[in-house]
Amino acid sequence: MRTISDKQGLTLKAATRRGIDQAGGGDALQHVTRVKAGALSKYATVGEDTADKFMPIDIAVECDLEANSPIIVSAMAAMLGYKLVPADDNAAVSMAPITLRDGLKIANEAADVVKAITEALEDENIDALEKRIITREIDQAMQALQCVLRRIGGAA
Incomplete structure (x- = not known):
């Protein structure tokens, strides 16, 4: 019996989708990793054929590196x-x-x-696609904020 629940599997799939999007999409990511865009898509897709297909750890790290954010690794840690x-605030400072x-x-x-939310x-209802769009926009805003925070040396 697996110890990862269906909900946790969906969390990993969502983080994988966000990571791939933030890394420029599967077509871009495939050039810096060992798998093609089709496999990357399977790792991020929920469906009968792909429910048990998860991104290998080396590719997850490459994806997070390309995304400039530990999206997938953070989801794993949270689980x-x-x-x-x-690890070292000084090392990350540009x-x-x-x-x-x-x-x-x-x-x-x-x-x-704000635009994605409004x-x-x-229609007074946020569907799954709209949630993904809002999440992607939040990820990008957080990335911009984190970049500046690192460059000023973190919190004072």
């Missing part, structure tokens, strides 16, 4: 009752100064979140 934190472009990137990403609520 085990853990939370990821950077020497590039923060610019106006960084502020604009954050503003644009936040605006995309468009989803036009």
